[in-house]
């Protein structure tokens with residue numbers, strides 16, 4: 268009985284202690300907070316006092332400019348997606364585009380998305396940019412993966428368009444070892460993926476597999492084995508692509524992978540790199556800036572330029588065909604570089620001088636595709652005229668230049 272009474276007393280004391288402690292704690296926290304508030308108020312007052320009117324105005328101006336910049340950036344984010352067709356699950360494909368954030372890849376992505384397919388882009392953004400595909404980001408049919416194809420990729424897909432590789436000389440010569448790895452290890456990884464999941468794969472090869480063509484092989488047809496310097500500055504790309512083709516046919520023969528090989532000739536159009544040293548971009552940019560147009564060598568070497576939408580049509584037709592041998596995709600309309608510089612000058616109505624600089628090592632002298640195979644097996648030929656293609660490309664370059672100028676002005680103002 269006495270023991271129970273003691274217990275009750277002890278419990279009562281404990282409860283009282285807890286009550287007193289919690290009351291004390293709340294009072295001290297309130298005090299602490301109010302001390303803090305007083306301190307902050309005083310600090311703020313001091314700050315305001317120390318700010319002169321001029322400083323305040325400056326800050327307000329900057330905030331205003333930042334707000335305007337924010338509005339401007341928001342305007343560039345599309346609110347709506349372009350219409351995509353509805354395909355039922357039997358015909359809708361899940362398609363991987365490696366290098367899909369690049370120039371050609373992003374146009375291919377647009378085409379496949381609009382057709383109603385599910386598109387997965389794998390890109391390491393070496394030369395590509397999210398900007399090229401940002402208009403699809405968030406769309407339920409679209410997925411963007413930051414991935415270097417030198418490493419394996421494990422996903423489920425029905426088709427692979429394998430485009431990942433730097434394409435312009437300054438980009439592929441920047442890190443020749445990486446260029447070789449991308450075109451060899453990267454291609455093995457993509458062919459391995461195609462084998463594992465039973466996907467059809469199209470390899471983006473290049474007219475560079477013909478190297479600097481022997482004049483007796485002009486225009487270049489698919490039966491020509493090429494004339495490539497295996498240790499020259501372009502070899503990392505040319506030989507890399509030749510190995511990619513060899514790998515494709517080895518996987519086709521040994522592992523029964525369903526391969527397509529597109530030998531792509533010079534292509535131009537919106538979203539091509541502005542400063543990668545390639546002829547079309549260089550000339551347009553120089554003419555728009557009213558600078559001298561620089562031609563490497565005497566300007567007598569030739570190129571044939573195809574517009575990017577023609578290439579995309581050809582690639583899709585090749586993928587969907589049953590034809591497994593390499594197919595040239597290019598525009599056979601051939602121009603000397605000098606002629607091309609004149610065309611751009613005339614087109615933009617500028618008086619830029621044409622300046623000749625030293626020629627480039629191993630630069631192919633003549634380049635023109637023989638597209639009779641593409642005509643025969645795919646019923647494909649380029650449709651877009653040089654005039655129309657140039658207009659669309661110039662419009663793009665002009666807008667890009669204006670945007671860049673705007674960005675610089677905004678940054679300067681801040």
Ligand SMILES: NC(=O)c1ccc[n+]([C@@H]2O[C@H](COP(=O)([O-])OP(=O)(O)OC[C@H]3O[C@@H](n4cnc5c(N)ncnc54)[C@H](O)[C@@H]3O)[C@@H](O)[C@H]2O)c1
Pocket residue numbers: 365366367368369370371372389390391392393394395396414415416417429430431432433434435438449453471472473474531532533534535
């Ligand atoms: N544009 C042409 O005139 C032309 C001509 C012949 C062949 N091609 C071929 O077409 C393809 C696309 O060329 P493009 O002009 O769009 O070039 P691009 O440089 O604009 O695009 C290449 C894309 O591949 C990505 N990439 C590069 N290395 C990668 C890696 N290791 N892993 C993942 N992504 C990687 C880049 O970031 C970029 O987005 C290339 O394979 C190129 O060789 C293009």
